[in-house]
Amino acid sequence: MSPKILILGSGGREHALCWHLKKTNIAVECAPGSDAIAELCPTWNFKDFEDLSQKIKDKKITEVIVGPEKYLAEGVSDFLIQKKIKVFGPTKTAALLETDKAFAKSFLFKHKIPTARSVTAETAKELTTEIKKFLPPYVIKASGLAAGKGVWIGSNQKDAIAFGSEMLKEHASLVLEEFLKGEELSYFVLIDGKHHKFFGAAQDHKRLLENDEGPNTGGMGAYSPVPLLNPQLQTKIEKKIIQPVLKGLEKDSIFYRGFLFVGIMVVADEPYVLEFNCRLGDPETQALLLRLKTPLTEILSQLESGSEKRVEFLPGVSLNVVIAAKGYPENPGKDFELVIDRVPKECFVFHSGTKRTQKNWLPNGGRLFSINTIQNSLIDCQNAIYPWIAELPFLKKVTYRKDIGVKAYRHLRALN
Numbered sequence: 460m461s462p463k464i465l466i467l468g469s470g471g472r473e474h475a476l477c478w479h480l481k482k483t484n485i486a487v488e489c490a491p492g493s494d495a496i497a498e499l500c501p502t503w504n505f506k507d508f509e510d511l512s513q514k515i516k517d518k519k520i521t522e523v524i525v526g527p528e529k530y531l532a533e534g535v536s537d538f539l540i541q542k543k544i545k546v547f548g549p550t551k552t553a554a555l556l557e558t559d560k561a562f563a564k565s566f567l568f569k570h571k572i573p574t575a576r577s578v579t580a581e582t583a584k585e586l587t588t589e590i591k592k593f594l595p596p597y598v599i600k601a602s603g604l605a606a607g608k609g610v611w612i613g614s615n616q617k618d619a620i621a622f623g624s625e626m627l628k629e630h631a632s633l634v635l636e637e638f639l640k641g642e643e644l645s646y647f648v649l650i651d652g653k654h655h656k657f658f659g660a661a662q663d664h665k666r667l668l669e670n671d672e673g674p675n676t677g678g679m680g681a682y683s684p685v686p687l688l689n690p691q692l693q694t695k696i697e698k699k700i701i702q703p704v705l706k707g708l709e710k711d712s713i714f715y716r717g718f719l720f721v722g723i724m725v726v727a728d729e730p731y732v733l734e735f736n737c738r739l740g741d742p743e744t745q746a747l748l749l750r751l752k753t754p755l756t757e758i759l760s761q762l763e764s765g766s767e768k769r770v771e772f773l774p775g776v777s778l779n780v781v782i783a784a785k786g787y788p789e790n791p792g793k794d795f796e797l798v799i800d801r802v803p804k805e806c807f808v809f810h811s812g813t814k815r816t817q818k819n820w821l822p823n824g825g826r827l828f829s830i831n832t833i834q835n836s837l838i839d840c841q842n843a844i845y846p847w848i849a850e851l852p853f854l855k856k857v858t859y860r861k862d863i864g865v866k867a868y869r870h871l872r873a874l875n
Contacts, residue, residue: 461486462756463519467535467548468526469493471811471829472741475748476524476755478809483754488518494820495810495828508538515544522547522759525717531737532558536717547759549717549737553708556719556735560602560634563735570707572700574732575724577636583624589635590616598636600734601626610675612638641726642687642866643733645743646696650715651762655705656770657697658718658758659750660688661743662866667788669862676788677826680863682778682837683746686870687725696723696730742779742829745809749777749833778840778864779831780848781811782857787825795856796821799828803847806832827857837864837871 463486466476473489477499480487490511492502505511515523523539525531525548534551555562567574575598580586590597597619601609609630611622626633643665647658661683667673688696700721708715720736720743739747752771761768784791797820802808809831812824830848834840841864848859 462521463488464756465490465515465518465520465523466526467523467530469496470527470741471809471826472739472744473526474499474809474811475745475831476526476739478807479748479751479755483756485754485756488520490514493810493813493823494815495813508533508535511535512539512542512544515539516542521545524548526738528554528557528736528738531717547717549715553713553715553717554737557737560600560734561632564634566707566711567732570703570710572703572707572732573730575637575639577634579632579634580623581627581632583620583627586623586627586633586635587620590619593635593637596638598638599623599626600634600636601630602632602634612675639724639726639731639733641724641731644685644687644723644725644730645681645740646688646700646721646723647739647743647747648701648719648721649758649762650705650717650719651759652714652716653705653709654762654765655701655719656758656762657693658770659683659747659772660685661740661746662687662864663740663743664860664863667783667858667860669860674788676783678740678742678781679783679826679860680778680780680829681740681742681746682776682840682864682867683743683750684772684776686867692725692728692730695728696721700730700732741811742781745779745807745829745831746777749773749807749831750775773833775833775835776837776840777831777833778837778844779809779829780844780859780863781826781829782848782851782859783826784812784822784824785856785858787858791822791825792856793822795853797827798852801847802830803832803843805834806830806843806847837867840864 466489488501489496491504522545531554536546536548537550539546561579578589595614599611645661648655661681662685663681664679722733723730750772752773810828811826813820814823832843
C-alpha cells in the first residue's frame with residue numbers, strides 16, 4: 460500500500476511538512492489545514508477525535524504526523540493508537556515532557572541530565588518566598604501550554620512575581636529557574652522506542668526585537684546548520700542528554716514515538732537542557748526541511764526498522780525570517796491586506812497565520828508567514844531575503860527582525 464500521510468495542524472510548520480512530502484512524491488492531506496496549505500494538498504476539518512479517526516480510515520491514510528502540541532496534550536496519539544491507526548507523535552504521558560514544565564524538570568533531575576537549578580511554585584505566596592533564593596535575571600516558566608509565550612526573563616523582582624501570579628491564574632504551577640548565560644540551540648531527534656536519529660539543529664530567535672530584546676514570541680526566524688554545534692559539542696549532547704533521556708524514558712516505562720526538540724543552552728562549551736518540545740518547532744521546521752535530503756517517510760521507515768543509516772542533508776545554509784503583524788504578541792493588527800508576490804528565486808513562503816480572500820491574503824494571527832531560502836552561505840540567504848522584505852507594500856503594518864543569523868558569524872570566523 461502506497462503511503463498516504465495526514466499532517467495534523469494548520470500553521471507554518473504544517474505548511475512546510477506538507478510541502479516537503481509533496482516534493483518527495485508522497486500523497487499528503489492536512490487537517491484542519493489552512494487556505495495556504497489547501498493550495499498544496501487536500502485539507503479538511505473534523506469535529507472531534509472520533510470523527511478524525513473515522514475520516515482517516517475512510518480516506519485510507521497510512522500514517523498521521525502530529526504537528527502542534529495542543530493535540531498531543533489532548534491525547535490524540537493515545538486515541539488513534541487505540542483505533543489501530545499509525546501515528547508519529549508521543550502519547551499524552553510522554554508529551555508531559557513539554558506540557559508540564561514541573562514534570563520535565565523532575566525527569567531531568569531524576570535522570571541526572573544537566574539543567575538549570577529550579578523550584579516549582581503552585582501559589583503566588585510560594586513564588587514570592589522562593590524567588591528570594593535566586594539572583595537576577597529571573598526566569599519564570601508556566602507549567603502548561605502557553606503558545607510560546609509562557610516564559611518571562613527579567614531583572615525586576617516585582618515584575619517577575621506579577622508575571623508568575625498572572626500565569627498561576629491559568630496554570631496549576633510554574634517553574635522558577637536559575638538564569639543560564641550562554642548561547643541557545645535547538646536540537647532535534649526522531650525517536651521510536653529505543654531507536655533515535657539526529658534530525659538536525661537550528662538556532663531560533665525567540666525575542667521580538669533585534670539583539671534579543673523585547674517580549675518572548677513563538678519565534679521570529681531561524682537558520683540551519685548552526686556553526687556553534689561542532690562535532691565535540693554534538694558528542695557531549697548525545698552522551699550527556701539524548702542517551703540519558705532515552706534510558707530515562709525506558710526506566711520510567713514511557714514509550715516515546717515522535718519528534719523530540721531539545722532546547723539547549725551552551726555555557727562554556729557545556730550543554731544544559733532548557734526545555735523539551737514533543738514536536739517540531741516553528742520556525743525551525745522550515746529551516747530544517749529546506750536542508751533535508753533524505754525523505755521524511757524514508758527516515759520514519761529506517762527508524763522503525765532500527766536502521767542506523769544517517770539522515771542526509773543538502774549542502775549550504777537555510778534561513779527564514781518571520782513576518783508578524785505589528786502589535787504582536789500582545790495585540791497584533793488585523794486590518795490590512797497582504798500582497799505576497801514576486802517571491803525571489805530559491806525562496807519559499809510558508810504561512811502561519813493568514814486567510815485567503817478572492818483578491819489577497821489577510822492576517823489571521825500574530826505571526827503571519829515566513830520567507831525561507833537555502834543558499835551557499837548565510838550572507839547569500841540574508842541577501843536573498845531582506846531586500847524582498849524591505850519592498851513589501853504592507854511593511855508599515857508588520858514587524859520582523861533584521862538580525863536573523865547574525866550570531867553565527869562569530870563562530871564562522873572562529874572556524875576560519
